[in-house]
Amino acid sequence: MKEFRPIEKFHLNNINNIIIVASGKGGVGKSTVAAVIAISLAKKGFKTGLMDADLYGPSVPTLFNLQNERPISNEKDGKTSIMPFIRAGIKIMSLGFFFNPEQAVIWRGPMVTNAVKQLMNDTEWGKLDYLIIDTPPGTGDILITLVQQFSINGALIVTTPQLISLADVQKSIDLFNAANIKIPVLGIVENMSWFSPSMHPDEKYFLFGKGGGESLSKQFEIPLLAQIPINENICNQCDFGLLEEMLLDYDMSVSFDQVLKSLI
Amino acid sequence: MKEFRPIEKFHLNNINNIIIVASGKGGVGKSTVAAVIAISLAKKGFKTGLMDADLYGPSVPTLFNLQNERPISNEKDGKTSIMPFIRAGIKIMSLGFFFNPEQAVIWRGPMVTNAVKQLMNDTEWGKLDYLIIDTPPGTGDILITLVQQFSINGALIVTTPQLISLADVQKSIDLFNAANIKIPVLGIVENMSWFSPSMHPDEKYFLFGKGGGESLSKQFEIPLLAQIPINENICNQCDFGLLEEMLLDYDMSVSFDQVLKSLI
Numbered sequence: 001m002k003e004f005r006p007i008e009k010f011h012l013n014n015i016n017n018i019i020i021v022a023s024g025k026g027g028v029g030k031s032t033v034a035a036v037i038a039i040s041l042a043k044k045g046f047k048t049g050l051m052d053a054d055l056y057g058p059s060v061p062t063l064f065n066l067q068n069e070r071p072i073s074n075e076k077d078g079k080t081s082i083m084p085f086i087r088a089g090i091k092i093m094s095l096g097f098f099f100n101p102e103q104a105v106i107w108r109g110p111m112v113t114n115a116v117k118q119l120m121n122d123t124e125w126g127k128l129d130y131l132i133i134d135t136p137p138g139t140g141d142i143l144i145t146l147v148q149q150f151s152i153n154g155a156l157i158v159t160t161p162q163l164i165s166l167a168d169v170q171k172s173i174d175l176f177n178a179a180n181i182k183i184p185v186l187g188i189v190e191n192m193s194w195f196s197p198s199m200h201p202d203e204k205y206f207l208f209g210k211g212g213g214e215s216l217s218k219q220f221e222i223p224l225l226a227q228i229p230i231n232e233n234i235c236n237q238c239d240f241g242l243l244e245e246m247l248l249d250y251d252m253s254v255s256f257d258q259v260l261k262s263l264i
Numbered sequence: 265m266k267e268f269r270p271i272e273k274f275h276l277n278n279i280n281n282i283i284i285v286a287s288g289k290g291g292v293g294k295s296t297v298a299a300v301i302a303i304s305l306a307k308k309g310f311k312t313g314l315m316d317a318d319l320y321g322p323s324v325p326t327l328f329n330l331q332n333e334r335p336i337s338n339e340k341d342g343k344t345s346i347m348p349f350i351r352a353g354i355k356i357m358s359l360g361f362f363f364n365p366e367q368a369v370i371w372r373g374p375m376v377t378n379a380v381k382q383l384m385n386d387t388e389w390g391k392l393d394y395l396i397i398d399t400p401p402g403t404g405d406i407l408i409t410l411v412q413q414f415s416i417n418g419a420l421i422v423t424t425p426q427l428i429s430l431a432d433v434q435k436s437i438d439l440f441n442a443a444n445i446k447i448p449v450l451g452i453v454e455n456m457s458w459f460s461p462s463m464h465p466d467e468k469y470f471l472f473g474k475g476g477g478e479s480l481s482k483q484f485e486i487p488l489l490a491q492i493p494i495n496e497n498i499c500n501q502c503d504f505g506l507l508e509e510m511l512l513d514y515d516m517s518v519s520f521d522q523v524l525k526s527l528i
């Protein structure tokens with residue numbers, strides 16, 4: 001049987017670790033988790049970048065209050081490079097910087113693929129210990145391009161506890177495990193695990209079900225790194241570029257320390 | 265200036281109204297809303313179909329407890345047609361029926377496009393008053409194919425109240441409004457608007473922010489049809505194929521009646 005010739009991969013020589021944050025399902029808080037991981041790594045002294053590869057729904061500009069910013073490009077030795085923004089100590093690039101927030105990106109697969117490749121390669125990342133990539137939901141063109149054409153060191157999976165989101169998440173894990181891809185899945189982060197109203201701190205409401213992260217963890221033998229509850233402040237912190245505040249919450253900060261242990 | 269020749273559209277002659285349920289952002293409850301709209305239409309006596317076009321994260325099989333079912337196909341006059349399942353009085357087809365739930369669909373754009381076209385055209389819908397289409401998040405290949413190649417009568421937009429999801433939702437509306445597409449956006453459904461614990465029914469927690477639906481409604485002059493609160497039962501109802509129970513809740517049933525007024 002003839003073996004497939006592996007696709008030539010791009011090597012980003014100055015970047016030690018490229019980590020994909022994926023989920024299969026949208027709306028599970030993947031971008032928030034990716035951003036807070038990047039912030040936490042930077043706080044620990046690692047040189048960190050955050051690449052938002054979710055062309056159709058880029059959240060990173062909003063998360064860092066960069067909605068109306070446009071990156072500048074640099075010409076050096078005949079090569080154009082794009083300057084990332086620096087916020088909370090991390091270098092930030094997003095496909096969203098190149099479109100008006102209200103404007104639909106009506107691009108089909110091949111154009112999307114080129115945009116991602118170009119932005120990964122042409123951003124002036126400098127030397128990085130970690131590049132965290134926030135990916136779109138699903139296992140479509142963008143994720144396929146990233147895993148086939150870049151040397152990815154590992155993937156983190158974000159899910160809610162809900163059964164209906166697990167099927168989608170399993171699909172992502174399946175993609176990373178595929179024989180011609182083989183990207184180690186470092187762990188599972190269960191998000192929106194429960195809600196405790198600040199007025200009734202002893203009550204726990206499992207609005208998005210229960211046990212999903214644990215069941216995935218057993219099924220695929222991947223560690224469940226953390227269960228992150230939802231609280232009344234997260235929404236505002238995300239909407240108004242106040243993500244760093246999230247780590248002032250003790251439980252939150254412990255959760256993300258747990259997640260970081262899988263990376264460091 | 266030369267005008268673009270419009271793409272030849274497929275006409276599904278036996279279907280009176282094809283309605284797209286879209287959201288831009290994943291995880292806002294789009295599939296649940298699409299399914300409950302279909303159930304409500306059937307309850308009112310309309311012949312209704314539900315097409316799940318979310319190839320990468322099909323939720324409809326789980327919503328109707330059809331995860332392990334495979335549709336049968338029929339050969340008639342040399343033409344193959346696929347038999348939909350019938351649950352809660354609606355005819356149901358999903359791209360998810362053709363894959364194992366844990367299996368990643370590693371298809372790029374063109375294959376996805378063909379799968380959607382084939383399933384729309386070859387499903388034995390019979391005569392329908394309404395075909396409700398649940399679409400994937402984003403404005404990628406599947407949504408582009410549906411709006412360009414089928415005669416869609418209208419779109420419903422599902423969002424959460426959160427600012428960060430609004431940017432993505434605006435992109436979908438922008439797509440429907442595009443000069444060469446022009447699909448009427450019938451209204452906005454705000455989902456997960458607040459949470460009232462059953463033990464404290466007077467308390468309202470705005471876990472996903474506030475006012476997003478209203479602000480979209482003003483910006484695009486599209487009616488805000490309903491605000492649907494989250495409750496402790498929805499997750500189970502979705503996970504275990506008990507969607508019909510949702511309409512036993514008085515507030516829920518009133519909300520969906522409001523949504524239906526935009527369609528009938």
